[in-house]
Amino acid sequence: xxxxxxxxxxxxxxKATPQRTAVLRALAEEQHQSLEEIRARCPGVGLVTVYRxxxxxxxxxxxxxxxxxxxxxxxxxxxxxxxxxxxxxxxISEFEKCPLDPTLLPLxxxxxxxxxxxxxxYGRCAACR
Amino acid sequence: xxxxxxxxxxxxxxKATPQRTAVLRALAEEQHQSLEEIRARCPGVGLVTVYRxxxxxxxxxxxxxxxxxxxxxxxxxxxxxxxxxxxxxxxISEFEKCPLDPTLLPLxxxxxxxxxxxxxxYGRCAACR
DNA sequence: TTACATGCAAATGGTTTGCAAACAT
DNA sequence: ATGTTTGCAAACCATTTGCATGTAA
Numbered sequence: 496x497x498x499x500x501x502x503x504x505x506x507x508x509x510k511a512t513p514q515r516t517a518v519l520r521a522l523a524e525e526q527h528q529s530l531e532e533i534r535a536r537c538p539g540v541g542l543v544t545v546y547r548x549x550x551x552x553x554x555x556x557x558x559x560x561x562x563x564x565x566x567x568x569x570x571x572x573x574x575x576x577x578x579x580x581x582x583x584x585x586x587i588s589e590f591e592k593c594p595l596d597p598t599l600l601p602l603x604x605x606x607x608x609x610x611x612x613x614x615x616x617y618g619r620c621a622a623c624r
Numbered sequence: 625x626x627x628x629x630x631x632x633x634x635x636x637x638x639k640a641t642p643q644r645t646a647v648l649r650a651l652a653e654e655q656h657q658s659l660e661e662i663r664a665r666c667p668g669v670g671l672v673t674v675y676r677x678x679x680x681x682x683x684x685x686x687x688x689x690x691x692x693x694x695x696x697x698x699x700x701x702x703x704x705x706x707x708x709x710x711x712x713x714x715x716i717s718e719f720e721k722c723p724l725d726p727t728l729l730p731l732x733x734x735x736x737x738x739x740x741x742x743x744x745x746y747g748r749c750a751a752c753r
Numbered sequence: 754t755t756a757c758a759t760g761c762a763a764a765t766g767g768t769t770t771g772c773a774a775a776c777a778t
Numbered sequence: 779a780t781g782t783t784t785g786c787a788a789a790c791c792a793t794t795t796g797c798a799t800g801t802a803a
Binding site for chain 3: 509542
């Protein structure tokens with residue numbers, strides 16, 4: 496899992512430094528973390544380096560950056576899932592099953608080449624109803 | 625269209641000032657505009673007021689704030705549509721038809737009450753292929 | 754060895770806040 | 779009259795950049 500990411504980095508001509516792998520490990524521990532959450536998981540790594548590493552990993556397609564209303568969040572791109580955001584308490588949960596019906600995608604017909612997608616569902620969670 | 629939004633504002637105990645309606649009119653002119661684009665459409669309104677108005681309209685559920693990778697963008701919440709973002713040139717296009725298959729939504733079964741959703745498709749547009 | 758990576762401090766830029774003047778009801 | 783809204787300037791805070799030092803390959 497991390498091996499693949501490290502391989503991608505090396506393949507791109509980038510060095511697999513301790514800081515970069517530390518950030519990677521932090522990312523693997525939990526979905527959609529904020530920068531501070533990530534940073535808390537790799538205390539030895541400087542703030543600027545975390546930013547630059549996330550940037551690099553983003554370009555390599557290893558991490559995905561998202562903004563669900565509060566600030567920026569990051570997650571491993573590989574594990575495809577979607578978000579359910581409670582508008583009342585702000586809790587974010589995930590679900591794996593993708594309710595997209597590909598035959599209903601109008602882009603199939605057009606010249607747009609679909610590479611990935613992102614789906615967020617907003618509403619109220621069980622606790623807030 | 626704007627009438628409904630104005631009514632909602634008044635209903636919430638807020639005044640429908642010229643500045644606020646100017647921002648509303650600006651929003652109605654085009655989808656997913658950046659703050660500066662909105663501002664260009666209502667030159668007389670102060671920067672801070674635009675921010676505060678967008679904030680207010682957001683709370684009232686009239687506008688939706690989104691972040692597609694570049695900064696924040698805003699659009700009228702009422703017109704439900706989705707985004708196709710070209711990863712190469714950054715162009716954003718919309719499509720109306722919603723490819724969501726509601727029966728595949730796993731949340732239906734759980735206690736999460738779905739109010740709205742947001743879908744973005746990433747890939748390459750016709751011009752960039 | 755050597756080009757790449759790190760980290761501090763400082764710069765930046767979008768967004769928010771304090772406060773006094775203008776306004777709607 | 780009274781409470782709301784506006785707008786400037788200043789404060790704020792997340793993110794980026796310059797540059798000297800450290801390090802992976």
